[in-house]
Amino acid sequence: xxxxxxxxxxxxxxxxxxxxxxxxxxxxxxxxxxxxxxxxxxxxxxxxxxxxxxxxxxxxxxxx
Numbered sequence: 341x342x343x344x345x346x347x348x349x350x351x352x353x354x355x356x357x358x359x360x361x362x363x364x365x366x367x368x369x370x371x372x373x374x375x376x377x378x379x380x381x382x383x384x385x386x387x388x389x390x391x392x393x394x395x396x397x398x399x400x401x402x403x404x
Contacts (some may be wrong), residue, residue: 360367
């Protein structure tokens with residue numbers, strides 16, 4: 341690093357301290373809830389491929 345950049349980084353490190361808008365644990369809770377909701381969405385489509393395959397695999401008047 342350049343000699344002029346290092347003092348600027350040291351000063352900026354002390355000034356950059358910010359509070360989070362909510363407790364840190366809440367980010368984990370929100371992520372967990374989001375993953376559970378996505379899992380529920382994915383689970384709701386289970387078996388869909390079999391339904392589509394069965395629908396298209398029935399003979400329909402001699403077409404190949």
